[in-house]
Amino acid sequence: MSNRLTTDRPDFAAIAAWIPPGASVLDLGCGDGSLLRFLQETRQIRGYGVEIRDLDIVACIANGVNVIQNDLDAGLSDFEDNSFDFVIVSQTLQATRHTEALIQEILRVGRQGIVSFPNFAYWKNRLNVLFGNMPVSSELPYQWFDTPNVHLCTLNDFESFCQDHHIAVLERHVMTGTKRVTVLPNLLGSTAVYRFQRAV
Amino acid sequence: MMYETYGTLNADKSNAILICHALSGHHHVAGKYADQPKNTGWWDNMVGAGKPIDTDKFFVIGFNNLGGCHGSTGPVSLNPETGRQYGSDFPLITVQDWVESQARLADRLGIQQFAAIIGGSLGGMQALQWSLAYPERMRHVLAIAAAPRLTAQNIAFNDVARNAILTDPDFHGGNFYQHGVVPTRGLRLARMLGHITYLSDDAMADKFGRLLRNAEFQYNYEIEFEIESYLRYQGDKFAAYFDANTYLLMTKALDYFDPAHDFDGDLNKSFARAKANFLVISFTTDWRFSPERSREIIRPLLHNHRNVSYAEITSAQGHDSFLMENAHYFAVMRNYLDNVAKECGHE
Numbered sequence: 001m002s003n004r005l006t007t008d009r010p011d012f013a014a015i016a017a018w019i020p021p022g023a024s025v026l027d028l029g030c031g032d033g034s035l036l037r038f039l040q041e042t043r044q045i046r047g048y049g050v051e052i053r054d055l056d057i058v059a060c061i062a063n064g065v066n067v068i069q070n071d072l073d074a075g076l077s078d079f080e081d082n083s084f085d086f087v088i089v090s091q092t093l094q095a096t097r098h099t100e101a102l103i104q105e106i107l108r109v110g111r112q113g114i115v116s117f118p119n120f121a122y123w124k125n126r127l128n129v130l131f132g133n134m135p136v137s138s139e140l141p142y143q144w145f146d147t148p149n150v151h152l153c154t155l156n157d158f159e160s161f162c163q164d165h166h167i168a169v170l171e172r173h174v175m176t177g178t179k180r181v182t183v184l185p186n187l188l189g190s191t192a193v194y195r196f197q198r199a200v
Numbered sequence: 201m202m203y204e205t206y207g208t209l210n211a212d213k214s215n216a217i218l219i220c221h222a223l224s225g226h227h228h229v230a231g232k233y234a235d236q237p238k239n240t241g242w243w244d245n246m247v248g249a250g251k252p253i254d255t256d257k258f259f260v261i262g263f264n265n266l267g268g269c270h271g272s273t274g275p276v277s278l279n280p281e282t283g284r285q286y287g288s289d290f291p292l293i294t295v296q297d298w299v300e301s302q303a304r305l306a307d308r309l310g311i312q313q314f315a316a317i318i319g320g321s322l323g324g325m326q327a328l329q330w331s332l333a334y335p336e337r338m339r340h341v342l343a344i345a346a347a348p349r350l351t352a353q354n355i356a357f358n359d360v361a362r363n364a365i366l367t368d369p370d371f372h373g374g375n376f377y378q379h380g381v382v383p384t385r386g387l388r389l390a391r392m393l394g395h396i397t398y399l400s401d402d403a404m405a406d407k408f409g410r411l412l413r414n415a416e417f418q419y420n421y422e423i424e425f426e427i428e429s430y431l432r433y434q435g436d437k438f439a440a441y442f443d444a445n446t447y448l449l450m451t452k453a454l455d456y457f458d459p460a461h462d463f464d465g466d467l468n469k470s471f472a473r474a475k476a477n478f479l480v481i482s483f484t485t486d487w488r489f490s491p492e493r494s495r496e497i498i499r500p501l502l503h504n505h506r507n508v509s510y511a512e513i514t515s516a517q518g519h520d521s522f523l524m525e526n527a528h529y530f531a532v533m534r535n536y537l538d539n540v541a542k543e544c545g546h547e
Contacts, residue, residue, distance in 0.1 A: 024505075046505060054528045057511050061479075062535040068498065068510045078499055 011090055011116035012038055014173040014193045018114065019043045023085040026050065026109060028072055028102075029092030032059035040065065050076070073097045079109045088114045095148040103165070107198050112170065116193040119174070121154035121186045139190050155186040158194065168199040201305055202227045202271030203263035206247065207255035209309070215544040216311045217258045218302065218338075219243065220319030220326035223394075223450050224442060226270035229262030230255070245525050252533035257541040258315060265326075266301045267293040267449045275374070275445030286445075288374030293449050295329045295457040302326075303334060315540050316340035317476075320522040321489060322450065325457055328497065332459050335475040340540055342533075344481045345522040347493035348467055348500070349458040354488065357397055358451040361390035365444045374445050383444045388435030390447060395434050400485035400518035471500035477507040479536050481529065483521035484514050509536070 012035050019025065021043050027036050030049025033056075039045045049060055049067040060067035068078065073096055087110030089102070094117050096102050106113040118139035119125075128135035134144045142149065153161075155174065162169050174181045174189035181189040204227045209216060219229050221242070230247035233239050247253040247260055264272040267290065275290040282289075306314070317338045319327040324346025331341045350358070365371055368386030372379050396404075404427060411426040423429045463469035478501055482494035491512050501508040511532045515521040521529070 048502070048508075054514070057509075058528070058531045058535050061509055061511075061532055062539070064539055066507050066509050068508075069512045070510075078495055078502060080503060083502070 009034070009090075010175055010178040011191055011193050013178075014175065015039075015088060015090065015114055015116065016042055017173075018171065018195050019045060019086060022046070024083075026079065026084040026087045028076075028087060028089045028106070029095070030060065030065070030067060030090075031056050033063040033065035033067060035088065035090055036060075036065040037063045072102060075101070076105045076109050081108055082111055084110045086110055086112050086114055090114075090116045091118070093117050094152050095150065097150060099151045100161075100165075103161075103167070107167065107196075112195060112197045113167075114193065114195050115158075116191060117153065117158070119155055119186065119189050119192050120152045121156065122176070122190040123187050124190070126187075137190070155189065155192050158192070162194075162196060166199040167196050169194055169196045171195040201263060201266065201273070201301060202268075203261055203305060204228060205262075206230055206260040207258050209259040209311075210544065213311050214313065214315060215258050215541070215546075216306075216309070216314050217253060217260045218306070218314050218317045218330075219247065219253075219260060219262045220298075220302075220317065220323035220330075221262070221265065222319070222321035222323045223447075223454075224438070225323065226268065227262045227264045227272075228270075229260065243523065245523075246530070246533065252530050252537055253318065254537065254541065257544070257546045258537075261305075261309070263302065263305060265293075265298050265450070267446060267453075269441075269443035269446040274443065275449070276377070276443050285377040287377055288445070290445060290449070293453050295326055295453050296333060298326055298453070299329045299333050302330070303337070306337070312337065314338040315544055316342055316537070318342040318344070319346070320344040321346060321519065322454055324489075325454065328459065329457070331474040331476045331478075332470060335473050338476050339543065340479065340536075341474075341476045342479045342481070342536070343494075343497060345483060345486055345489045345494075345519055346480075346497065347489050348496050349460070350455055351493070355455045357393065357488070358455055361393050362448055362451055364389035364393070365448060368444075371444060374448075376444070382439065384436075384439045387439035387442060387444050387447065388432070391438035391442075392431040392435045395431055397488045398519040400487065400516060402485060403516050403518055403520075406516070467496065467500040468503040471506070472504050474501070474504065474506055478509070479532070480508060480510045481522075481532065482510075482512050483517070483519070483529075484512060485516055486519045486521060488519040 023045050025045045025047040027049045030051050033049055036047045036049050050070050051067055052071050057069050087106040093115050125135035173193040174185035176190040225242050228241045230241035230244045249256050264270040266272050267274045269276050275286045279286045317327045317330045324343035327341045327343050365383055365386035368383035370376055370381040371383040408427040413423050459470040460467045480494050480497050482491040498510050513529045515526050517524050
């Protein structure tokens with residue numbers, strides 16, 4: 001299962017590499033609980049997921065991971081300050097409505113935040129727009145009319161957001177497919193993963 | 201103590217599930233009696249062979265609460281000291297007393313640790329008390345449409361219902377048995393009020409709306425609207441079988457229940473003892489035990505790093521939803537309990 005997961009979701013491996021064994025993890029928009037299960041199996045974490053979709057709740061329960069049914073845009077009031085080592089938002093940030101408030105909540109509840117998102121400035125996306133169409137790809141699999149993504153951004157956008165909001169980026173892992181991208185990441189990387197904390 | 205069992209206890213006695221009933225429930229949880237083919241258990245859609253609480257995998261126990269009126273010792277039982285029914289002499293019972301009596305039943309059946317203790321509403325509160333009183337004696341607690349303690353509004357509803365009974369002239373201070381009467385009016389009112397709070401506004405509107413009994417308004421105080429007819433029917437049905445003293449003591453037990461009572465009101469502290477894994481379920485239109493009450497259960501569990509999952513089921517049926525078939529609700533229960541069954545050696 002783990003092998004398939006890391007190919008299907010290369011950001012999982014990047015995220016797992018940053019999580020020390022036994023850490024406490026909150027996964028916001030955890031889907032079917034695959035990442036939490038992966039982290040439980042490979043890092044023995046203590047974790048909870050938050051998800052809104054009924055089918056995902058059932059899938060998480062079947063997967064044997066803790067899940068709390070909750071709307072991320074309604075906030076994280078059930079979770080106490082600094083109660084998790086890591087709060088993860090994997091491929092979900094772009095689909096949240098109150099994204100700015102959510103990132104603040106991540107840093108209230110967690111000591112560190114980890115987010116992964118599709119890079120809208122990836123060259124193939126740019127090319128799509130240049131030729132007059134919204135990009136549709138494995139990272140952005142939706143049509144303009146059915147996409148849940150309302151807050152897409154680029155690496156540059158996210159980093160300037162962090163700067164403006166006194167957030168310190170601790171590590172960045174940019175990739176295309178499973179391959180790490182180090183040269184011109186905002187142009188050549190399709191997915192970005194960031195680890196960050198409140199700037200001191 | 202009256203109880204029923206379904207399924208087979210496995211060799212290491214690890215597959216037992218205890219079902220705690222709500223206010224008007226009892227030991228007859230599932231199935232039908234051979235000689236009473238119409239007497240179906242109150243949770244028959246959930247409990248049985250191949251159902252979410254699968255009696256092919258689990259040994260399921262239903263019981264009647266102490267103080268109840270379905271066979272366990274209660275106010276209607278004969279007091280051996282006087283030779284008369286206990287009536288007002290029957291002591292007030294607490295949720296803790298219930299758990300103590302259920303623990304003795306478990307001892308008698310040789311069950312050291314339940315695979316799960318499951319309850320809805322008042323039954324959910326008993327399941328929570330179990331996890332605090334005997335943290336080692338269950339692996340899972342499923343608290344459905346429950347609350348860690350009642351709110352002022354909930355106590356208020358209970359008190360109005362009790363007052364209906366207490367002020368019925370046929371109540372005779374609880375010793376109506378000797379007078380050969382039943383405080384039917386009080387019981388009926390209590391149940392009518394209860395029923396309103398178990399349904400959602402929408403469910404009531406859907407089912408009854410402003411439907412009339414007759415074609416035209418009659419302009420009198422007889423039954424005019426279908427909802428009136430329904431409530432009176434439910435009230436009469438209830439008054440015919442439920443004991444007034446049991447109603448009083450069960451609602452009172454609910455009111456008093458507060459696991460944080462000895463912890464300065466702090467639920468975080470009171471749940472520090474719990475060791476079980478928890479599944480908490482609420483229903484969107486339940487306003488008697490609203491989703492917010494279930495979140496009050498989740499927060500102290502998160503605070504104490506317990507395993508907990510929470511499903512908020514979209515349902516139109518109000519508090520009664522926990523007794524009704526609902527695809528998401530049943531899928532959550534089934535998938536959770538399938539994993540519990542795997543722990544007991546069922547693949």
